[in-house]
Amino acid sequence: MESESAAVRLEPGLRRITAPNPSPMTFRGTNTYLVGEGEVAVIDPGPADQRHLSAILGALAPGERVGAILVTHSHRDHAPLARPLADATGAPVLAAGPSDWGRSPVMARLAAAGGIGGGEGVDDGFAPDRQIAEGDRVAGGWGEIAVLETPGHMANHLSFAWEGALFTGDLIMGWSTSLVSPPDGDMGAFLASCRRLAGRADRVYHPGHGDPVTDPQARAAELVAHREAREAQILAALAIGPPATAAELAARIYTEVAPALLPAAARNVLAHLVDLASRNRAAPDGAITAGTRFSRA
Template sequence: MLPPDDFAPEIGVAEILEPGLRRIVAPNPSPMTYRGTNTYLLGDSDIAVIDPGPDHPAHLEAILSALEPGQRVSHIIVTHTHLDHSPLAHPLAKHTEAEVWAFGDGTSGRSPIMQDLAQAGLMGGGEGVDHDFSPDHTLVDGDVLRGDGWALEALHTPGHIGNHLCLAWGDACLTADHVMGWATSLVSPPDGDLTDFMASCEKLAAREWRVFYPGHGAPVSDPNARLNWLVDHRRAREASILQALHDGPATAEDLARVIYTETPPALLGAATRNVLAHLVDLTGRGRVAPQSALQADALFGLNP
């Protein structure tokens, strides 16, 4: 289901994806960000900059240079507060006098169980949260932002992180890191919540979409098929975890080493967090239980 590894955009260049929408890829490639973060410029006169990206001077210059005569940045929209998406928002705002819109700060939208895990000391393990970020204006599910010739509907889609938004633009959706164009989304507690992630997949699947524009990678031309694949992938991973637990209680790291046999060592930590996300979800559904307090290194066993 994942596309061939042929996404090779010119970094820092505004590429037209369709009338009214351009993409600039930031210079931050990595195993977590693929070729780099996709920054989108929506509009013909009032420009919405969606996911300004990392605080990188070359990327700021690329965004400003992409503005054509008669264009101005009217809105800066942040889909979520990971370090590869939000830090450039306020530097860009200083240059353009546009205001910043988002669901909230780095902890907004966390489910109660993830709040408990964070308070118990579980932190990190993901792409890094921009704890310095706060928006000028908050967006809640169903809010609509409008500029000259465009409208965006905010869809709260927690899962990758609690404050994650997708943005509906007619029958297109800017899906940020909920649905990516190159890999499955990382779900790393306490920022990521698999129960929320699956519910957000169902929410997106309830609509008919023409195309997804993701936060990393190429556009997704068969959106509903990709959503089905994401759900099936998670269900298969859940089945592997439950099968492995038939051999006895195990930690998330134990299970990751058994299940992610082809994962490079550098990504084993991310794989372990993905397994932990499944274990927390399975605990909430009564399928497994931690043998001590619910925490990252707990032993989990099957419920009878």
């Protein structure tokens, strides 16, 4: 049986290496992609793990070199190995920006006020060598990789398009939905990004965790429908009353998840509540914090 750390050829010019960091939130581990041959681009180098760095370097064929290191977003399971890999190869690290980059005014205010919690798994020290943005193209021996800004899971989340494939990071995966935890995660932005991808013509998604998504538009639409259904459940619960916190609503709504995952579910509910409050559909009792009670507006 092939080890998870071995490079798997997914299609001509594309290899995947899975980092040794499996967990309930990362599935089998973080996917690192080597795009191209000869000169390659590395997408999502992964966690700070010497074993994974050795696996990436060991996957390079004789004479191959890394020309660019692209990071979808700065969570600790995706970004920290970027700097050691850059030091080892001389390749620049390209990303949208540091971990607090791109927050909406609402999320920036929540972060500044404190009390909202969040910050799960954020690589606070991450800083790219070069910031890239919507419409940029990263060219090299791999051809061209087009940059899409796809915030939601994190404000600095990017997706990368190459030869009809889209590297979706943690925005869209086949095995699970994504955690959206304010102030880094933004439910309104998440839904907008998913709707955007549902309208594109990508032939396959290569996510940050799990297998390729071979029905990409359907999966994007499914995630939108799933979040819309959760929103309807939250609004229905608020209409019945009494005012409730995100954790209380999660315990009532997420009846199908294991108790150990309820804290993550509560963060998703809080993201919905922040979005609903911004649209005047939910009313917080005072300033929004992780423990604020909400009513139906």
